[in-house]
Amino acid sequence: MMKDVTCRVIGQTPLTAGYWALDMEAPGLAEAAQPGQFVHVRVPGLEPIALRRPFSIFGTEGTTLKLLYKTVGRGTSQMNRLVPGDPVQVIGPLGNGFPLEPRGEPLLVAGGYGVAPLAFLAGRLPTKGVVLIGGRSADDVLAVTAFERLGWTVRVATEDGSLGETGLVTVPLDRELARLHEAGATPELFSCGPDGLLRAVGERAIQAGCRGWLSLDKHMVCGVGACLACVQRLRREDGTEWIGRVCRDGPVFEAREIVW
Amino acid sequence: MMKDVTCRVIGQTPLTAGYWALDMEAPGLAEAAQPGQFVHVRVPGLEPIALRRPFSIFGTEGTTLKLLYKTVGRGTSQMNRLVPGDPVQVIGPLGNGFPLEPRGEPLLVAGGYGVAPLAFLAGRLPTKGVVLIGGRSADDVLAVTAFERLGWTVRVATEDGSLGETGLVTVPLDRELARLHEAGATPELFSCGPDGLLRAVGERAIQAGCRGWLSLDKHMVCGVGACLACVQRLRREDGTEWIGRVCRDGPVFEAREIVW
Amino acid sequence: MRVDLGGIRMKNPVTVASGTFGYGAEYAKLVDVTRLGAITVKGIRLQPWPGNPLPRHVEVPGGMVNAIGLQGPGVEGFARDYMPFLRTTGVPVIVNIWGTSEEEYAEVARRLSEVEGVSGLELNISCPNVKEGGNAFGTDPRAVASLVAAVRRATRLPLMPKLAPNVPDIKLFVRAAQEAGADALALINTLPAMVIDIETRRPVLANKVGGLSGPAIHPVAVKLVWEAAQVARVPLLAMGGIVGPEEAIEFLIAGASAVAVGTANFIDPTTSLRVLEGIEAYLRRHGMNAVAALTGSLL
Amino acid sequence: MRVDLGGIRMKNPVTVASGTFGYGAEYAKLVDVTRLGAITVKGIRLQPWPGNPLPRHVEVPGGMVNAIGLQGPGVEGFARDYMPFLRTTGVPVIVNIWGTSEEEYAEVARRLSEVEGVSGLELNISCPNVKEGGNAFGTDPRAVASLVAAVRRATRLPLMPKLAPNVPDIKLFVRAAQEAGADALALINTLPAMVIDIETRRPVLANKVGGLSGPAIHPVAVKLVWEAAQVARVPLLAMGGIVGPEEAIEFLIAGASAVAVGTANFIDPTTSLRVLEGIEAYLRRHGMNAVAALTGSLL
Ligand SMILES: Cc1cc2nc3c(=O)[nH]c(=O)nc-3n(C[C@H](O)[C@H](O)[C@H](O)COP(=O)(O)OP(=O)(O)OC[C@H]3O[C@@H](n4cnc5c(N)ncnc54)[C@H](O)[C@@H]3O)c2cc1C
């Protein structure tokens, strides 16, 4: 049940270079949050009419809401100045999350800050499996120990080879898929990251005949389905197409739904 | 010689309720400043395109620039958040100040934050005299001890009677003028404050046949004479009229120059 | 606080701007929509319309530029999917309509006249984000007159053309619209605008151009409302850059009978209610007993 | 970095916008004005003109609204009091001119043609702050054509009409002006705007209405420049909301040959030089050897 809550910053911690974890007290919001849902943040210090910024829920603990963010522009740079006690207006939880009862072996594929919803998911899924984390370099690989502490096996790939194996994360992904295939197991893919990654994961899900849950990252305005800024062409099971709103009808869609 | 200087805040101190003294390190600017001149301040924390705000120079000490301000709106409220070390972009010194060699007995008349340039002037005038300070209530009466320390006699009038005598500052002004008249002395008036006060002081200067220097407070944009936002109808000695710019041709004008 | 907006009976002078509040339901969990004077919904035409490709918006100083391109479910889809909720609110529903021909506008109006719960029609003749229709109609007084007359013949619903701001003389459009049978006028729509990404050297919006909204356009809107009020014989609904009660009160003083909150909904969804409360407080403080006392009270 | 703006030979593409930089001298202690591509001075008419009563400006989100009302010293006063300094700069001087009749415009142009050091004339046909002249001329293509032709007959100086932004189709004005003999075009002037003090219920500006400038209008200006460039056969001087190199580069990509910095001068007097350096750096970074490579390079 979405709410517009005045959260209090508890604190933030630097992760790798450019990435931060932000904890806020968000009573009424945090408790209701599901993995894959997001919040819409009114960043303090921007002009009064600056648009809100959407962030996946990285986790919750009681009434504590956890976000993980990368400083990429005006808003996220400004978020960096938040100190404990600062009030932040947050709408959430928004959107539909990942399904929590997978039919197959869960296989998580994260790109950059895409780990955020997957880390939350990892703690809520009934069975543990493998998490693949990709990024340009070591700095873009986050939450590894968090996944491990939850009992997940983590494999890392970086494009520059500064951490894990060198190359795209789709390489270990294909290996994992082959392994599961040999073992006779059906995988179930969960992914969040840049469009290129999501597309690659989706194609593999379709090829493997398994479900692939993709969390889309689209620029948003309202976050609640009112403005039609974040639309995505989608396909129904009967093959007919429709235009969905990533904020309200997503951000998580099954690979087959998406018309890229 | 005007400059655009990045000043460093040294500190600010609360005076009466709503009034503050702000000290900044302004090398190259402070040393050149004359009483009656002003600075144009780019208030940090307002949006990037917010107009600069003009403030009289309250005093200087070496390279230290002193302002006295009243919190009346967006800009001055934001100035309140300045802490030591903060950079502030300041253009100055601007405009023409008061003459420093009066022909008569100096008589200073201040209204509210109008004390600022007069306190600076009081320290630079060769002879000391009387300062009249008026305001709505005790909170609007500032810098009394500063004037006294410089050897000036201070008389206070407040509209609500909360400090000094009750009523407008023109009442003690008329008394002082009568006293000087009886003593056979020619006064020379220096005033800064709201238009109503300046007009009243100007009328008395004309009546008393003495010079009256009035520092005008007009909303400004450029502060250097380029935009024509701050104009004032003026009269030349030959009686012809012209349109002056308060920022560049003033802010100090002799009473007879001003066409109200 | 009652206002009669050319036959649309509003219990207070505050509505939301078309396209910024969906069909009411989207924000219903965050805002008590039953407190609004009216709900104005996203623009619709006869058939479903896909709108423009993405990106459809970009943030700019003082607001945003959008080129949604009037995506919508068409009349049937709207009546079927969105009216049931809207009827439960008990609040007048203003439907923003458009078409690519006079016939389409008229047909949309005719069909909506038969939909229970529709209280009035806002004729969008000023959208900068569609190739045909929209702004093309709104910038020629004769085209406005002819279009309004055509729609007038098709419906008895209160008819409120929404005027384009990018004209030298708004009065011509006010006169043209009211003489052709408009019951009220809405202004302003977004200002045609464009943003270029200097690294890619491409327009940021897929549609290239879009419409500027938000506080940046408020002083422009006030000027147009004030000018329109000088010749208007019908009530005006004003919008453009309202972020709080102050901007809304400026519009009322300038001559508007009611106001609509747009872009600000995205930042604070309760802006419309804050505006409402602020107007109430202002009227009380100034001893005015009706919004009408404020409308056009510029000294 | 050289640019030929319809006969005005600029050593770089950056000038200042009329009315925001006085006559050059006022800012000369804060800015090295000799580095500018040109200096554009405040609008003048034949005789001295007092301008509007105060207040003449008000701050708004994203900019300001001004109604200076074209106060100026007249042609003689300008030539006598301001040209001597301007000549010492060695920088082309663009004089912004206006009048209340075609004859006055033409006469101002004729007289200025005889003033040594005047490099070009910017025809202000778009000022929203004077009752006659200004915007009244600029919003009718036929009036623009006739006026430009009249001034054309009066001078050989490069002629650059400054177009009004509050029109539905800027292309009509571009065509009208260039066919009548314009050598370049300037756009945009301020957007007509108004601010009301809700406590006094009076317009804040003594002139009631004024012109909106600053970043708020930048996306509107980019759109108009881009549209104008589609039919322009003469170079364009673009302005409106430049606060740094980015906004200027957007204008160049959209089709401008040169840019003017306006309101931003008031906040940071060196904005024009920052813009200049930023354009230089951009050209270097993108391996472009002339401004012309950027002009109209929108993909
Ligand atoms: C559902 C969802 C979940 C997200 N989760 C996370 C997360 O957990 N951690 C994280 O670091 N980032 C996340 N993002 C991306 C995040 O929203 C952007 O990085 C952020 O908005 C950038 O703001 P800015 O002001 O710093 O950037 P600027 O580039 O200055 O922003 C300008 C505008 O573009 C928008 N924008 C820019 N980049 C993006 C983007 N990638 N996605 C959406 N809007 C963008 C901004 O919201 C703003 O409106 C998520 C995005 C979506 C849609």
Ligand SMILES: Cc1cc2nc3c(=O)[nH]c(=O)nc-3n(C[C@H](O)[C@H](O)[C@H](O)COP(=O)(O)OP(=O)(O)OC[C@H]3O[C@@H](n4cnc5c(N)ncnc54)[C@H](O)[C@@H]3O)c2cc1C
């Ligand atoms: C030559 C000169 C000297 C001044 N000296 C002092 C001083 O020593 N101490 C002091 O406290 N104040 C002084 N002022 C007034 C001071 O400039 C304003 O109080 C200040 O600009 C208000 O800014 P704001 O953002 O808080 O108010 P807002 O009302 O939010 O400002 C809105 C706009 O109006 C302008 N404005 C508002 N009030 C005034 C005003 N009274 N005068 C000029 N512009 C105004 C602001 O600059 C701004 O552009 C002086 C003004 C002038 C012209």
Ligand SMILES: Cc1cc2nc3c(=O)[nH]c(=O)nc-3n(C[C@H](O)[C@H](O)[C@H](O)COP(=O)(O)O)c2cc1C
């Ligand atoms: C995202 C968005 C979508 C809009 N859609 C429509 C629309 O469908 N029909 C219409 O007439 N106006 C539409 N508008 C214009 C608004 O209704 C309003 O006129 C304009 O935004 C000015 O108000 P504001 O500054 O308060 O946003 C839209 C505006 C925005 C920002």
Ligand SMILES: Cc1cc2nc3c(=O)[nH]c(=O)nc-3n(C[C@H](O)[C@H](O)[C@H](O)COP(=O)(O)O)c2cc1C
């Ligand atoms: C205070 C002020 C005075 C102006 N005076 C003139 C003028 O005399 N003639 C003119 O053509 N434009 C005048 N303008 C308009 C500017 O030249 C420019 O077109 C407009 O401000 C847009 O640019 P900006 O947003 O960078 O300020 C003036 C603008 C301002 C703010």
Ligand code: FES
């Ligand atoms: S962001 Fe508004 S509909 Fe999705």
Ligand code: FES
């Ligand atoms: S403030 Fe610009 S001329 Fe005085």
